[in-house]
Amino acid sequence: xxxxxxxxxxxxxxxxxxxxxxxxxxxxxxxxxxxxxxxxxxxxxxxxxxxxxxxxxxxxxxxxxxxxxxxxxxxxxxx
Amino acid sequence: xxxxxxxxxxxxxxxxxxxxxxxxxxxxxxxxxxxxxxxxxxxxxxxxxxxxxxxxxxxxxxxxxxxxxxxxxxxxxxxxxxxxxxxxxxxxxxxxxxxxxxxxxxxxxxxxxxxxxxxxxxxxxxxxxxxxxxxxxxxxxxxxxxxxxxxxxxxxxxxxxxxxxxxxxxxxxxxxxxxxxxxxxxxxxxxxxxxxxxxxxxxxxxxxxxxxxxxxxxxxxxxxxxxxxxxxxxxxxxxxxxxxxxxxxxxxxxxxxxxxxxxxxxxxxxxxxxxxxxxxxxxxxxxxxxxxxxxxxxxxxxxxxx
Numbered sequence: 001x002x003x004x005x006x007x008x009x010x011x012x013x014x015x016x017x018x019x020x021x022x023x024x025x026x027x028x029x030x031x032x033x034x035x036x037x038x039x040x041x042x043x044x045x046x047x048x049x050x051x052x053x054x055x056x057x058x059x060x061x062x063x064x065x066x067x068x069x070x071x072x073x074x075x076x077x078x079x
Numbered sequence: 080x081x082x083x084x085x086x087x088x089x090x091x092x093x094x095x096x097x098x099x100x101x102x103x104x105x106x107x108x109x110x111x112x113x114x115x116x117x118x119x120x121x122x123x124x125x126x127x128x129x130x131x132x133x134x135x136x137x138x139x140x141x142x143x144x145x146x147x148x149x150x151x152x153x154x155x156x157x158x159x160x161x162x163x164x165x166x167x168x169x170x171x172x173x174x175x176x177x178x179x180x181x182x183x184x185x186x187x188x189x190x191x192x193x194x195x196x197x198x199x200x201x202x203x204x205x206x207x208x209x210x211x212x213x214x215x216x217x218x219x220x221x222x223x224x225x226x227x228x229x230x231x232x233x234x235x236x237x238x239x240x241x242x243x244x245x246x247x248x249x250x251x252x253x254x255x256x257x258x259x260x261x262x263x264x265x266x267x268x269x270x271x272x273x274x275x276x277x278x279x280x281x282x283x284x285x286x287x288x289x290x291x292x293x294x295x296x297x298x299x300x301x302x303x304x305x306x307x308x309x310x311x312x313x314x315x316x317x318x319x320x321x322x323x324x325x326x327x328x329x330x331x332x333x334x335x336x337x338x339x340x341x342x343x344x345x346x347x348x349x350x351x352x353x354x355x356x357x358x359x360x361x362x363x364x365x366x367x368x369x370x371x372x373x374x375x376x377x378x379x380x381x382x383x384x385x
Contacts, residue, residue: 015326035107037114037319040283048288056280 001075002050007067010045014038028065046070052077081205081213082249083198083382086355087140088241089132090342094119095227097234104230111234116318120343121237122222128162130171132240133216137176146212146244148176153213153245154184155201157193157347159270159373160223161186172216183208190268191314191372192258193217193347194241195380199256201245213245217347224275232275235317237343241351249385250358251366254301256380257293261285264375285375286320291327294369297379305330308381309363314370315339315349324369346372354382 008020016038023032029039043054043064052074054064064070096119101108112118123132133156140146154176156169163171169184178184183204189196194217201215218240227233267281290313298304311330313321318337325335338353339345345352350368357363364384371377 035110035114036279037110037283040280041287041323043280044284044287047284056278059280 001078002071004067004071007042007046007070010042010049014041014045016041023067025067028062029067030065046074050074050078080249080252080385081202081211081245081247082252082385083243083354083358084246084249085140085143085145085244086241086351086358087136087143088239088348088352088355089135089139090121090237090239090345090352091123091127091132093122093124094341095122104228104234106230106234114317114319115234116337116340117235117237117343118340120234121239121345123220123238127220129156129158129160129218129220130162130168130175132218132220132238133168133172133242134175136216136218136240136242137172137214140242140244148178150212151178151214152182152210153201153205153208154178154182154216155187155197155204155213156216156218157187157189157197158217158219159188159190160219160221168218169216189376190219190346190374191316191344191349192370192374192376192378193219194350195256195368195370195378196258196376197347198243198245198253198380199258199378202253205245211247215243215245217241217351219346219348221275221346224270224273226274229276231277231279235344236275237339237345239342239345239348239352241348241355243351251382252385254381254383255297256378257297257300259289259293259377261289261375267375268373282316282372282375283320286316286371287323287327289377290324290369290371293377293379294328294367297367297369297381301381303365303381308365308367309334310357310366311335312350312353312366312368314372315344315353316372317344
């Protein structure tokens with residue numbers, strides 16, 4: 001099972017230039033200065049690191065908009 | 080030995096400013112400037128055909144006085160936006176340039192991986208047929224198929240053409256090349272009903288997951304390491320992807336240029352446009368080039384200065 005800490009680690013390592021400590025885990029990341037290309041990088045790493053495949057439709061339906069949602073998504077597929 | 084003897088290019092003078100149309104396209108200016116990294120895209124004139132772009136590039140080559148048209152034995156055009164579905168654009172270029180009839184001419188249908196593939200194809204063809212003078216053109220004006228209201232593509236792609244003179248006593252010899260295809264991902268960048276569409280995430284994921292390993296494989300096959308390379312020419316898809324791949328491979332930023340800010344992603348012309356700029360720099364001994372994109376397709380090679 002992953003936690004928000006794992007996602008924060010990915011965001012830090014992605015060199016986006018964001019203060020990860022200031023991120024609200026419940027708010028959509030695109031509302032917190034993370035743009036679409038940054039999200040591509042983050043989700044790419046999530047897929048690679050946690051061996052999960054993220055469907056395009058799930059992104060379009062905002063199922064991975066926030067850190068909490070990403071954690072929930074990954075853990076649901078790991079179960 | 081045959082290899083790259085000279086390169087010339089033609090970028091049309093027309094430009095569309097990306098920053099000026101951000102508001103209309105719903106794009107953020109800072110995003111376009113800092114992430115996409117392309118401030119304007121080149122657009123051919125409406126009356127210019129793909130073959131015309133090729134001929135314009137060749138005229139620049141011819142003016143240097145090192146190529147004699149009457150000696151050309153092979154003409155290859157890399158394009159997926161030909162003048163016509165038939166005949167092949169290389170035949171049209173052959174006619175417009177008045178090349179001799181004892182000359183092979185054929186097209187290669189490839190996009191952003193096309194220059195590396197194209198070099199391998201023309202060199203292999205010429206070696207097999209015992210030829211000494213060939214021209215490899217790249218000319219893929221996506222303006223023919225772009226919906227200018229689609230910010231996913233309109234802000235990226237620009238028109239250009241290059242010609243590489245492949246001959247004996249080359250400046251650069253081509254080392255061993257790697258090639259790959261992921262046909263299952265073909266819909267990621269596709270032209271349907273004469274209109275281009277791109278799934279940005281699919282293309283990014285493809286490049287991010289494929290190119291770093293391919294570059295490492297190419298280096299290994301050529302008996303080299305990252306420290307042995309003087310220039311890393313990464314296909315200029317966007318500033319973001321070039322920087323991403325550069326970081327993934329831990330490449331020195333000063334050796335990994337991003338040069339297309341004023342004209343855009345020119346597809347198969349992307350790599351030779353940059354290579355043209357280092358041809359005359361004797362300090363650059365080894366160049367790694369990697370092209371990747373539509374297909375999905377990728378190819379990497381190393382060039383060695385002779």
